[in-house]
């Protein structure tokens with residue numbers, strides 16, 4: 001089966017820093033993958049390489065089997081790669097619904113009148129799916145952080161992406177907000193969305209992901225079944241600095 005997205009021996013250097021040092025991985029259709037690692041291990045650089053914001057020093061990126069190493073961020077977006085960023089990036093001055101519409105209106109399928117109508121329907125459906133339809137006419141700044149994050153995910157899924165990359169979507173959230181995001185991601189997974197979740201809290205991804213990648217010093221330390229991978233002594237020591245994942 002063709003991977004939705006594949007990295008082959010990716011290396012990224014920033015001056016003398018080897019941010020990513022020979023990472024190969026494949027994201028399979030319909031799976032929720034998690035990429036975990038300590039601060040500075042290269043997680044964001046990997047995601048930026050996938051979404052074509054960073055050009056690798058070496059290696060190749062494939063999206064749906066096509067080499068997109070030389071493509072720009074807009075091209076991979078048009079080809080079905082959506083992402084969210086560590087910091088929330090919603091447009092102030094637009095309502096929640098207008099923000100979500102931005103996620104579909106720029107796609108080639110939204111150019112005709114019928115396409116624009118379908119885009120509006122897709123935006124409304126995404127608002128419902130992320131349980132933010134009740135705040136559709138509100139300005140994002142007036143909303144709690146966890147709700148803003150769900151609006152951002154709604155914008156990303158409105159365009160029916162082939163793959164969704166989420167860079168630390170629960171960073172800085174309360175336990176309740178984390179639970180809400182976890183429920184939303186679980187629903188997307190059940191709907192068959194292919195996802196990569198970047199996270200530094202191993203416990204958060206354990207119950208949620210189907211496949212775990214562990215990054216350390218820019219290299220893939222381990223990958224596979226989440227519980228089995230998290231239990232590996234090398235992962236415990238490198239990632240947690242201790243012997244066992246606390247309950």
Ligand SMILES: Nc1ncnc2c1ncn2[C@@H]1O[C@H](COP(=O)(O)OP(=O)(O)OP(=O)(O)O)[C@@H](O)[C@H]1O
Pocket residue numbers: 014017018019037038039040041042043044045046200
């Ligand atoms: N634009 C840049 N210029 C120089 N060095 C960079 C740049 N971006 C990242 N780095 C360095 O590359 C390494 C990997 O950084 P990256 O942000 O990818 O790690 P991360 O695992 O996402 O970290 P965090 O969990 O803190 O977000 C770090 O040493 C970082 O300082």
